[in-house]
Amino acid sequence: MTVKFKEPKMAQTRDGAAVAGARKIEITNVNVHYGELHVLKDINLEIQPGEFFAFLGPSGCGKTTLLRLIAGFNNASSGDVRVGGQDILAMPPWKRDVGMVFQSYALWPHLSVARNVAFGLEERKLPRDEVARRVKAALELVGMGHLADRRPSQLSGGQQQRVAVARTIAIEPKVLLLDEPLSNLDAKMRVQVRRELRDLQQRLNLTTIFVTHDQEEANAICDRIAVFGDGRIQQVGRPMDLYERPASLFVANFLGTANILDGELVTVDGKRLFKVTDTISVPVPDGVTISPGTRLVFRPQHASLEDAGGQGVRLPGRVSNIEFLGASVRYGVMVGTSEVLIDVPFQSGASVRTVGADVNVLLPSDCMLWLAE
Amino acid sequence: MTNLAIGRLRRFSATPGQMAVVLLIAAFLLAFLLVPAATVIYVAFTEKGTSNLTLVNFLDFFRNDLFVRSFWNSVYVSSLSVVWATLFALPLAVITTRFQFRGAMLIQTLGFLPLIMPPFVGAVAMQLLFGRNGSVNLLLDQHLGFKLPFMDGLNGVVFVQSLHYFPFILINVSNSLRQIDSAMEEAAQNLGSSGFRLFRRIIFPLAMPGYLAGASLVFVKVFDDLATPLLLNVKDMLAPQAYLRVTSIGLADPMGYVISTILIAVSIFAMWASVAVMRGREYSTVQRGGGGLARRKMKRGEAILAYGAVTLVLLLVLSPHIGLLLLSFATIWSFSPLPDGYTMANYGRVIGESSIYIKNTLIYASLAGLIDVVLGGAIAYLVLRTKIIGRAWLDWAAMSALAIPGVVLGIGYLRTYYGVTLPDGTPLATLSIMLVLALSVRRLPYALRACYAAMQQISVSLEEAAENLGANKRRTVRRIVLPLMMGGILAGFVTSFSTAAVELSATLMLIQSNSEAPIAYGLYMFMQSPAGRGPGAALGVIAVILVAVCTFASHYVIERSQKAMGARK
Numbered sequence: 046m047t048v049k050f051k052e053p054k055m056a057q058t059r060d061g062a063a064v065a066g067a068r069k070i071e072i073t074n075v076n077v078h079y080g081e082l083h084v085l086k087d088i089n090l091e092i093q094p095g096e097f098f099a100f101l102g103p104s105g106c107g108k109t110t111l112l113r114l115i116a117g118f119n120n121a122s123s124g125d126v127r128v129g130g131q132d133i134l135a136m137p138p139w140k141r142d143v144g145m146v147f148q149s150y151a152l153w154p155h156l157s158v159a160r161n162v163a164f165g166l167e168e169r170k171l172p173r174d175e176v177a178r179r180v181k182a183a184l185e186l187v188g189m190g191h192l193a194d195r196r197p198s199q200l201s202g203g204q205q206q207r208v209a210v211a212r213t214i215a216i217e218p219k220v221l222l223l224d225e226p227l228s229n230l231d232a233k234m235r236v237q238v239r240r241e242l243r244d245l246q247q248r249l250n251l252t253t254i255f256v257t258h259d260q261e262e263a264n265a266i267c268d269r270i271a272v273f274g275d276g277r278i279q280q281v282g283r284p285m286d287l288y289e290r291p292a293s294l295f296v297a298n299f300l301g302t303a304n305i306l307d308g309e310l311v312t313v314d315g316k317r318l319f320k321v322t323d324t325i326s327v328p329v330p331d332g333v334t335i336s337p338g339t340r341l342v343f344r345p346q347h348a349s350l351e352d353a354g355g356q357g358v359r360l361p362g363r364v365s366n367i368e369f370l371g372a373s374v375r376y377g378v379m380v381g382t383s384e385v386l387i388d389v390p391f392q393s394g395a396s397v398r399t400v401g402a403d404v405n406v407l408l409p410s411d412c413m414l415w416l417a418e
Numbered sequence: 419m420t421n422l423a424i425g426r427l428r429r430f431s432a433t434p435g436q437m438a439v440v441l442l443i444a445a446f447l448l449a450f451l452l453v454p455a456a457t458v459i460y461v462a463f464t465e466k467g468t469s470n471l472t473l474v475n476f477l478d479f480f481r482n483d484l485f486v487r488s489f490w491n492s493v494y495v496s497s498l499s500v501v502w503a504t505l506f507a508l509p510l511a512v513i514t515t516r517f518q519f520r521g522a523m524l525i526q527t528l529g530f531l532p533l534i535m536p537p538f539v540g541a542v543a544m545q546l547l548f549g550r551n552g553s554v555n556l557l558l559d560q561h562l563g564f565k566l567p568f569m570d571g572l573n574g575v576v577f578v579q580s581l582h583y584f585p586f587i588l589i590n591v592s593n594s595l596r597q598i599d600s601a602m603e604e605a606a607q608n609l610g611s612s613g614f615r616l617f618r619r620i621i622f623p624l625a626m627p628g629y630l631a632g633a634s635l636v637f638v639k640v641f642d643d644l645a646t647p648l649l650l651n652v653k654d655m656l657a658p659q660a661y662l663r664v665t666s667i668g669l670a671d672p673m674g675y676v677i678s679t680i681l682i683a684v685s686i687f688a689m690w691a692s693v694a695v696m697r698g699r700e701y702s703t704v705q706r707g708g709g710g711l712a713r714r715k716m717k718r719g720e721a722i723l724a725y726g727a728v729t730l731v732l733l734l735v736l737s738p739h740i741g742l743l744l745l746s747f748a749t750i751w752s753f754s755p756l757p758d759g760y761t762m763a764n765y766g767r768v769i770g771e772s773s774i775y776i777k778n779t780l781i782y783a784s785l786a787g788l789i790d791v792v793l794g795g796a797i798a799y800l801v802l803r804t805k806i807i808g809r810a811w812l813d814w815a816a817m818s819a820l821a822i823p824g825v826v827l828g829i830g831y832l833r834t835y836y837g838v839t840l841p842d843g844t845p846l847a848t849l850s851i852m853l854v855l856a857l858s859v860r861r862l863p864y865a866l867r868a869c870y871a872a873m874q875q876i877s878v879s880l881e882e883a884a885e886n887l888g889a890n891k892r893r894t895v896r897r898i899v900l901p902l903m904m905g906g907i908l909a910g911f912v913t914s915f916s917t918a919a920v921e922l923s924a925t926l927m928l929i930q931s932n933s934e935a936p937i938a939y940g941l942y943m944f945m946q947s948p949a950g951r952g953p954g955a956a957l958g959v960i961a962v963i964l965v966a967v968c969t970f971a972s973h974y975v976i977e978r979s980q981k982a983m984g985a986r987k
Binding site for chain 2: 139142143144145147149154164165168169213
């Protein structure tokens, strides 16, 4: 395969170091209102050149609004957005050169695949042979060269998605915006396509923003993630850091399953204790500040069920529910009035506890998180 | 900070191009719809010869026996036409949507037939078939010794109008019935309801919005129609009275304007009433996956009844067409069930003499259709895709044409533009372009709806994708929006074209000479004398074929283009 597509020489690394060609995106003090509704609140974000960056959050959190603001389909009430150092907010969408792949793909049904891909090049008034060459290259890059004459309606969902990507990268945009590009695919295709998107992004060395509500997708392919909630960026970081060290209850809850125990700070004999119930309390490590609203948070797989022994905090409880998940058994354990989930790796032959059994939840102290809203 | 200012500006204002379009459309609607209509109403409320506001004209109207009788006659004819149209339409709608019925498609198609023939053309043929000395009554008299007064006086108008306009009810009710979720019916059956009770308590109430929409349309159309009563020589109805006052007494006489104002008021009232009745009730039953009503097999007795009813209605529907066809080939047809002899001479005469009518019709109707889709497309775009100030007002103004009868618009044009003259002294109102404008204004609501529907089908992201790839607004409209709307635009054009081609009310008011007249006017002229009926019928057949061919051709084109796009939403 001889694909002549403008590919930068340098390979991109996951640490997002500056690379020639790729652009930086700087978002400063951005606020967006829809009438009375304050949709985006004081957004500040710096996306490094060549980075594969995710906007992650539940629906209605503002992540798509910010993406559309960058593309020019929303207006900011204040703040500015720079791409490669250039202020773009005052430009109309067609002058911005930020390629966007739409959630619905937005392929034009009246044009063939090739004409769809040629559209942006024709709008740039490129010579005809140049257009033909770049259409071919873009389609081959996504493995769709053989379907150039089809209509979009004759393609499967995955094929349509590839054409949408080819149409966008054909214009060699400054940055690539992906609006939930996998949401219209079935589960199996999703895993395959996200891998392809990552490979493509690496080859083209394009600064890319990927909007999704699916934490697994974001974790799997993105260099860094901004977690959105309620119109604000809750936390920015690498996937593993976000999972290990969530900054708030919201992030802990949104990324993976979290057990959350409510309680209050009491001091007994000069020692600080987090009192969950009258009979259950957890020693608070030095250096941790507990304010009203702070909760004790831990992941199901970090705790274990112990009869005795082991290092850490023990919480007495009673098994209330058992789910077999394949690789592990998930126990629901009533601790006081809250149910916590504990994942125990499944080994054949190992004894499984029964509902109603009294157990101790063993909580290693380095896995305890103290988080507020 | 400058960004902020620019961003704000862009949000609250529109491009200069959009502003210009808004102003142009507003000027058009003002000049050719709102000002003429307002003039008519204003004159109705002013003292003759002065500009003092007064109600005395309306008092005069209600003191005049002829006018009061005309008013009640119009109400009577319209109401009864709705009743009869309902009786024709309901059985067809129910049988074709609720039962497994051979030829259901055929009925749905034939149901449209009356719409492509102007009712006043059918009126003449109906006179020959059902009149006092028409075929049916001659046969009845011969064999059974009595006659039925189908076509006498107001009966005739009711008969012709209900046959002509019942498709409005048929189409609307059929659509409503088809959209009812089958679970609605199954739930009722599950709770023990069946048969006619099920229909009366569940099915018909759910189809009510469709029925009311169709029924109010029939009422308004009949109330405003001028040509049918005139041709049947019924003069004591409102629309004919308005026409006769203005043409015989003159433009200065206030009575024509009073009648026009009443016509407008009744139209608005009927439309308002049909909406008001449904207000506050929840009737939307379309649910995901609900596949419409189940079609049931008919029992033997039911089948006989159904086929009988359908045959009878279809015969009636086709009778004007059959009558017209016979008449167009007839040498002499009088006091006999069938013509005395057959000839091609009528067609020869029409094609020789009257090709000017056909040519004029094609020009006027095409221009009117073109104006409509341009305006309709522009308004639809402004309303659905921009936030420009005044867009809702444009939409409202364009739709208000629905309430202005053709005869009123014609009177309004005459009054507004007769005084305005060209440099050579010709009054503006006598130019044939005025007729084109009147026709386009009258059809604009339908074309606008078609353009609306077409644009609503286009996902906004298709346009955003084009902008994202470097096309500005104008280029996006040209390369994406227009091609995708083509089907709807064409549908709008054909609706405007085919109805404008046979419109008579405004034509009668605005056309001054034979050389500028369209087919409808020629038909009217021919049909007024017994000797002209043969050629008139031939011209009528040509008009029906013209409209039918255009309609079917456009359906074909639309279907093909939709297939090419894969009929995607």
